[in-house]
Amino acid sequence: MAAVEWSSTRRAFEVAWLALVALLVAAVLDDELTRERTGEMRGVLVVSVAVDDTRDSRSGVKFDVNLDLSGMVDIVSDQNTLCLAYKAEPSSAASVHTVLHSVIHTQKERKKELQRMVAGEEKGLVLLDFWVSPFAQRCRIALAEKGLACESVEQELLGEKGELLLRSNPVHKKVPVLLHAGRAVCESLVILEYIEDAFPEVAPRLLSADPLARAHARFWADYVDKTVYGIGTRLWKLKGEGRAAARAEMLETLRTLDGELGGKAFFGGEAFGFVDVALIPLTSWFYSYEEHGGFSVQEEFPRLAEWARRCGERESVAKILTRPEDVLDFIGLLKKCYGIVE
Amino acid sequence: MAEPVKLIGCFGSPFVHRVEVALRLKGVPYELIEEDLNNKSDLLLKHNPFHQKVPVLLHGDRPAVCESLIIIEYIDEAFSGPSLLPSDPYERAMARFWAAFMYKCKDSMWIALWTDGEVQAASAREMKANLTLIERQLPEGKKFFGGDTIGFLDIAVGGIAHWMGVFEEIAGVHLLIEEEHPALCRWAREYILDETVGQCLPDRDRVVAALTPRKELYVSIAKAMAAQK
Numbered sequence: 375m376a377a378v379e380w381s382s383t384r385r386a387f388e389v390a391w392l393a394l395v396a397l398l399v400a401a402v403l404d405d406e407l408t409r410e411r412t413g414e415m416r417g418v419l420v421v422s423v424a425v426d427d428t429r430d431s432r433s434g435v436k437f438d439v440n441l442d443l444s445g446m447v448d449i450v451s452d453q454n455t456l457c458l459a460y461k462a463e464p465s466s467a468a469s470v471h472t473v474l475h476s477v478i479h480t481q482k483e484r485k486k487e488l489q490r491m492v493a494g495e496e497k498g499l500v501l502l503d504f505w506v507s508p509f510a511q512r513c514r515i516a517l518a519e520k521g522l523a524c525e526s527v528e529q530e531l532l533g534e535k536g537e538l539l540l541r542s543n544p545v546h547k548k549v550p551v552l553l554h555a556g557r558a559v560c561e562s563l564v565i566l567e568y569i570e571d572a573f574p575e576v577a578p579r580l581l582s583a584d585p586l587a588r589a590h591a592r593f594w595a596d597y598v599d600k601t602v603y604g605i606g607t608r609l610w611k612l613k614g615e616g617r618a619a620a621r622a623e624m625l626e627t628l629r630t631l632d633g634e635l636g637g638k639a640f641f642g643g644e645a646f647g648f649v650d651v652a653l654i655p656l657t658s659w660f661y662s663y664e665e666h667g668g669f670s671v672q673e674e675f676p677r678l679a680e681w682a683r684r685c686g687e688r689e690s691v692a693k694i695l696t697r698p699e700d701v702l703d704f705i706g707l708l709k710k711c712y713g714i715v716e
Numbered sequence: 717m718a719e720p721v722k723l724i725g726c727f728g729s730p731f732v733h734r735v736e737v738a739l740r741l742k743g744v745p746y747e748l749i750e751e752d753l754n755n756k757s758d759l760l761l762k763h764n765p766f767h768q769k770v771p772v773l774l775h776g777d778r779p780a781v782c783e784s785l786i787i788i789e790y791i792d793e794a795f796s797g798p799s800l801l802p803s804d805p806y807e808r809a810m811a812r813f814w815a816a817f818m819y820k821c822k823d824s825m826w827i828a829l830w831t832d833g834e835v836q837a838a839s840a841r842e843m844k845a846n847l848t849l850i851e852r853q854l855p856e857g858k859k860f861f862g863g864d865t866i867g868f869l870d871i872a873v874g875g876i877a878h879w880m881g882v883f884e885e886i887a888g889v890h891l892l893i894e895e896e897h898p899a900l901c902r903w904a905r906e907y908i909l910d911e912t913v914g915q916c917l918p919d920r921d922r923v924v925a926a927l928t929p930r931k932e933l934y935v936s937i938a939k940a941m942a943a944q945k
Contacts, residue, residue: 545817545849559809561816571805585793589781596783597766630766 499524502539502551504531506696506704508603508655509562510550515651516566518690520576524552532711563595566651580648591642594634595652601627602656610666610705611714621667625674632675639684646688650681654691657682661698662705719776721746724760726753728923730875731784732771736916737871738788742797785815785872792868801868811861814853815872821846823941829887830931830938836889839942843891850876851900859906866910870903874913877904882923886931 499517503510503526510526517524529539529549542551542558552559552568559568570581581588605627608620631653635641641649660671660682672679685691696704709716723739723746725732739746751760751770763780764772773781773790781790792800801808824846827839850873853861861869880892894901907913 554806557806559806559813561813564809564812564816567812568805568809571808585790586775586778586781588793589786589790590779592786592789593781593783596786 500553501526502529502542502549502553503527504529504549506701507549508659508696509548511655511694511696512562512651513550513552513565513569514694515654515690516569516580518694519578519580519646519651519688520569520573522569522573522576532707563599563652566595566648578645580646580651582642582647587642591648594631594641594649598631598649598652598656602653603659606656606659606663609663610709611712617666621669624663624667625669628671628675628678632678635677635681637677640681646685650685654682654685655695657685658696658698658701662702665702718745721776722749722774723747724749724751724763724772724774725770726751728918728926729770730879731769733878733916733918734784734871734874735771735773735787735791737866737874737913738791738800740912740915741800741866742791742795744791744795744797788868788871798865800862800871802862810853811867811869811872814850814861814869817846817850818872818875823945825891826934826938827942827945828891829883829889830935831942835942840889840891844896847876847892847897847900851897851903854899854903860903866907866912870907874907876900877907878917878920879923880904882920882927885924886928887934 499522501510501513501517501524503514505528514524514526527538530536531549535547539549539551540547542553543549543560546560548560550560550562550565552565554568554572559565566580570579581591601623605620605623609617609624612620638644640646641653664670671682686695721739721744723732723735725735725748727750736746736748749759751757753770756768760770760772761768763774764770764782767782769782771782771784771787773787775781775790775794781787788800801811821843824839824842828836828843831839853869855861855863858864860866861873876892884890884892892901892904908917
């Protein structure tokens with residue numbers, strides 16, 4: 375590991391060096407991603423670069439360059455520091471994916487962009503996002519179905535959370551957050567309702583105009599919210615009795631949803647709607663739940679499985695949903711973070 | 717002739733109270749059917765098979781509407797009368813967000829009320845921080861979250877105004893303190909004094925008497941919540 379101090383007069387050199395490193399990292403990651411697509415993965419180059427802006431007017435800039443070839447994703451950054459220190463698990467596509475989405479741009483550019491958004495200069499829609507979040511995907515699907523352009527801004531959730539996220543969602547510090555003309559709307563189902571309310575002329579409507587149908591749609595979306603993800607998390611996090619209990623609850627939940635769907639094409643009837651949007655991103659997690667719970671959705675709940683396939687034929691859903699294998703990989707990553715050994 | 721509205725409820729429930737306030741604010745006449753939750757009726761089990769809880773709203777022959785906040789939105793949309801939710805989409809989103817926040821607070825509130833030691837202390841701090849966040853939503857110089865009149869968020873948060881005191885008394889714990897949350901306490905007094913609220917607010921002493929026997933149940937629920945955290 376080499377630590378080198380540069381005086382402030384070598385600012386130009388610093389910028390060039392940073393650009394070179396960024397290129398190097400981008401090239402490596404690009405290369406890895408290409409190989410990942412063709413099914414191969416190898417050990418990945420690790421680069422750790424710390425740039426401390428707040429110090430450079432006094433004592434200059436300090437760089438740490440570290441080469442390593444194994445381990446896990448670790449991203450540390452805040453508004454003044456780009457600390458891209460990562461070691462990727464060769465077998466985990468999720469790790470590379472996470473890094474690629476989270477860090478490539480220098481923080482300075484990002485900061486300017488974020489400040490513009492906060493100032494409301496971005497008149498359009500911005501979604502604070504995380505690639506595997508089923509809750510963020512609900513919002514993206516709704517917007518895509520309606521043809522509403524929205525910029526998706528990937529957030530760092532495994533490392534330190536960014537300033538924009540903390541400022542936009544100080545209460546929960548979670549994604550998704552929808553920014554519209556500089557104002558922040560949080561909580562995915564609240565965002566879905568907001569999209570309906572704020573763009574009343576835009577088709578398709580995800581909620582019926584009929585108060586009773588709306589109440590039922592809200593009830594089932596709320597039911598999904600209170601069950602699937604929470605029970606699913608216990609299913610992969612816990613062992614023994616805890617896992618068995620979660621398994622039983624998951625089967626009960628899926629049975630209830632399957633029963634509610636019945637013979638209908640979608641939860642609301644003939645048209646893709648609110649409840650479908652609320653549940654469909656969670657179907658990417660079904661494979662992981664099946665693996666941990668030892669059951670098959672196709673076998674136990676064929677109508678629900680068929681519904682998931684039907685939704686998957688929609689362009690929005692096909693484009694936005696995470697591949698089930700990538701979700702399983704991500705859960706593997708989380709288990710390592712939590713120190714859980716299977 | 718308007719279709720009859722029936723509300724399946726039970727004595728002392730803050731959730732049933734929410735719906736009663738909403739119905740009264742909208743000027744919708746209704747029949748209250750009181751359930752004994754230790755002996756649930758077929759009517760309740762038929763109309764709310766998934767949660768088996770009150771309140772449940774029956775409007776004419778229509779299928780039931782369940783979950784208090786969802787019922788309130790239904791009432792707002794199905795009946796004419798003053799709007800319970802704001803008309804601006806962003807304000808509506810804020811009201812829904814903070815109403816949903818109340819639901820998320822319930823764990824820390826429950827643990828703060830019914831456990832002890834460091835677990836209780838940590839939850840109490842969390843609950844008080846939550847109360848501060850809610851308090852900040854009160855519009856400057858206005859009596860209620862909804863402005864000059866009671867609105868959706870007042871109804872969603874109304875439990876704090878009456879039931880917080882009830883649980884504090886049974887548990888012997890003080891969470892909502894005048895010095896710490898003066899604006900919220902002022903709001904709570906205004907809420908209780910409101911004429912419409914007064915018509916369906918259960919007598920405090922009667923509620924204390926009705927809920928005190930459930931203390932052991934509350935304690936075990938709180939312990940389970942703390943264990944899962």
